[in-house]
Amino acid sequence: VQLVESGGGLVQPGGSLRLSCAASGFTFSSYDMSWYRQAPGKGGELVARSPSAGGITYYADSVKGRFTISRDNAKRTVYLQMNSLKPEDTAVYYCYAASTELLDSRPKYDYWGQGTQVTVSS
Numbered sequence: 001v002q003l004v005e006s007g008g009g010l011v012q013p014g015g016s017l018r019l020s021c022a023a024s025g026f027t028f029s030s031y032d033m034s035w036y037r038q039a040p041g042k043g044g045e046l047v048a049r050s051p052s053a054g055g056i057t058y059y060a061d062s063v064k065g066r067f068t069i070s071r072d073n074a075k076r077t078v079y080l081q082m083n084s085l086k087p088e089d090t091a092v093y094y095c096y097a098a099s100t101e102l103l104d105s106r107p108k109y110d111y112w113g114q115g116t117q118v119t120v121s122s
Contacts, residue, residue, distance in 0.1 A: 008116030021095030
């Protein structure tokens with residue numbers, strides 16, 4: 001199983017970046033796909049989630065209206081389009097896959113990517 005993120009980098013405030021997460025080794029279309037982030041000295045934050053089928057896409061209040069999560073099941077890839085970036089968006093962004101099959105009320109299978117750094121600074 002692999003989740004490989006790309007697209008991070010340094011961007012000025014107000015700029016845009018598009019993160020990608022390419023998945024392999026599991027049935028991508030059957031998994032909820034999410035983006036988390038962790039800023040220096042802070043805990044992890046769920047940024048956005050794309051359900052496997054139907055359901056409601058979730059966004060953290062801090063990114064609503066600026067970020068958009070999307071997925072291409074044929075390409076086995078999930079994206080995070082980030083617009084109007086702010087310095088407080090600086091963090092390592094992680095891709096997370098969770099099976100809809102549960103065990104003890106938690107995803108039976110889940111996987112993390114290695115993370116990609118996003119730095120918003122002038």
